[in-house]
Amino acid sequence: MNLSITHRQLNISLIVSDLSSKGAGRWGGGIRPFLLAQALQNLGHQVKLFGIAYDSDGPLINQQNLKIITVPCSYYSGLGGSWRSLSQLLPQIDGDILYAVKLKPSSYGIALIKKYLSNRPLIVDIDDWEMSWFGGDYWQYHFKVKGFIKDIIKSDGPLKHPDHPLYLRWMEKLINKADAVTIHTQFIQQRFGGVYIPNGKDTILFNPDNYDAEFSRNKYQLNEYKILMFPGAPRPYKGVEDILMALDKLNNPELKLVIVGGSPYDEYDQTLQKKWGKWLIQLPKSPVQQMPEIVAAAHLIVVPQQDTPATKAQFPLKLTDGMAMAKPILATKVGDIPNILGDTGYLVDPNSPEQLADKIKWIFEHLEEANNKGKLARERCIKYYSIESMSEILNQVLQPYYSQK
Template identity: 55%
Template sequence: MKDKPKISILVWNLSTNDGFIRASLLEKALHKLGCEVEIIGFLFDKELYRAIPSEAQLKTVEGGNYPGFFKSINKILKLIDGDIIYAIKPQVASFGVALIKKLSSKKPVIVDIDDWELSWYGGDAWDYKPSLKQLAKDILKKDGVLRIPYHPLYIKWMENLVKRADAITTHTSFLQKRFGGISVPNGKDTALFDPAKYQPEESRNRYGLAEYRILMFPGAPRPYKGLEDVLIALDKLNQPDLKLVIVGGSPYDNYDEELRQKWGRWIIKLPNYPADVMPDVVAAAHVIVVPQRDTPETRAQFPLKLTDGMSMAKPVLSTRVGDIPEILGDTGYLVEPGCPEQIAEQIQLIFQDLDAANERGKKSRERCVEKYSIEAMASTLKSVIARL
């Protein structure tokens, strides 16, 4: 093995954002170690996800359903030439491909687990017990569910094979306890997300937010992310200059539109922005809100919105779910999940002494630089790569 190996990072689907953000953070950290890095992945919807930067250097292969997907696997195997294969998520299209490549090349495989994939289908309670007739339909019919490479049955198989990897990285304690390996929490590019480079008032003017006190959620709304609790809190406070700014909206469904129909007077919607513009957008916030509800999915997650706010020295209002209390330490504002009353109280507390809240935000940035920066990721990954 070379001192500075080449790493092939496999992403199961580059047509979504599900995996690319984690891959790009790992890429930056590995670059800091002097490694050569390539990102390779399938396009199941034929096009790159719109938020992936156009300048990103990627190798892609068109995905699809079985049996045609076997040809796609053969194509992508020929593109993998790294000394180490780094599979993002226990999916057939990433970890499964990596294990196949390992059989022929003997190259070591790392699997990265940044979500409990099976939790989206009910977790350990999910099972597949079809009749013989149903099994035949699921395999043989053109629209049979087992023709889909990311069916939960295959995810379950891949999770059972995680121990076949030469190394495992995770990014929350929940995932580490479940799958083992080394914890590599998501890092933030704290040189890009540096509050010293931005003027909050100018940013608020730029995005039409100058008249308001801004609670910002820089991500895609989903029911388990708890935005309804913030909006109920705003109903209780009934202060017209308080606004919840949602950046990007949901690429999955019309949930954000449902929120607007019910609570439109509190919501300002901003479009998606490229990664290099996001620090300027976050600079416009007075408070970053990450009101996760307590579900199997959220217990396994490290919400990137936390480090968006922390790195930009913003007060962060979040909930006691999963690793969030550990991530924020004593630098954030924490409430119980699903408690709009507590959220309303904390919003009042923050704005009663915004100077004190901003001082807490500065401590939050210091914590982010120390524990959740790209440099911190690189320091941990150094031992993983050296061992391989």
């Protein structure tokens, strides 16, 4: 799909909450800020990414033709350290449009300050309900003057944490200060409003015609197995344990679950290996450019999200990895997943290892039929979940700014 560009070029500053290799940079370009950047570039706009890099270096791999400006900062540096980093970053943010990704102080908060200093229009993109990690609407900060001061000043005080829920709640209350809001799931739209822009996939890069499944299986030493693949970092809410329990039930040594990358936050990977190591193969984290070759090795992509407020707010990028590569997909009926897949994948109830086991067995017994459904999934991905689809909607969002000088 080629977009006809009839508008003037804009200089757009994407302000990202953490551009370190442990944050938004950990997948080397495959997540929401980089997808938005690619979609905006597709419209002919000049795009730069700006952000603080907490306790780490910059992104794993810099996307081609995308300028990334980061300022290092200690994660628990408190107001003083954050202000020093902010004072270095703010003068460099030079866009005609400010586009903050996430309702966080380290993205939307920075963008609000820049908006009031420069009087530039501000768009905010919400790709998670950040408060869902802390109890959502039930969370409360029990304010006491002495306790508040201690929380700010103490070396390990919780209010030195830039993502403390008190700050996240403040950001939610300031959402009306943005000139426009974009979102990527129905759950977030119902909560915050905004224009729906689903995550797109680079369906040119993720094109199964360019890769040989057997070659990939041999390269990654997977050729002896029937491969279920979870192409992301496992977390408890992502339901990987349900897949592993399903494999226990099937007890078929030919089946293996391949996880690509791992958790950068804790020892959850080791916990899985200790209990279910006989079913697991873990590949190292890889840049987005390498992911199509890895996904090509899969017989089945699994996205077994559990049913939580956090997962309802998410758009699992692993879905479009599999869809774009025409792979059979087995997922759970959580959030937007049924709408994204339509009738081009297989769905079971969340938190149901028994249903997963039955469906895994059925898919491998009817693999030709499943592969044909995977081809339909690619067609659906191209139509609704491509970078071009994102570009078309973003073009409408930006219409009010094309005539401004």
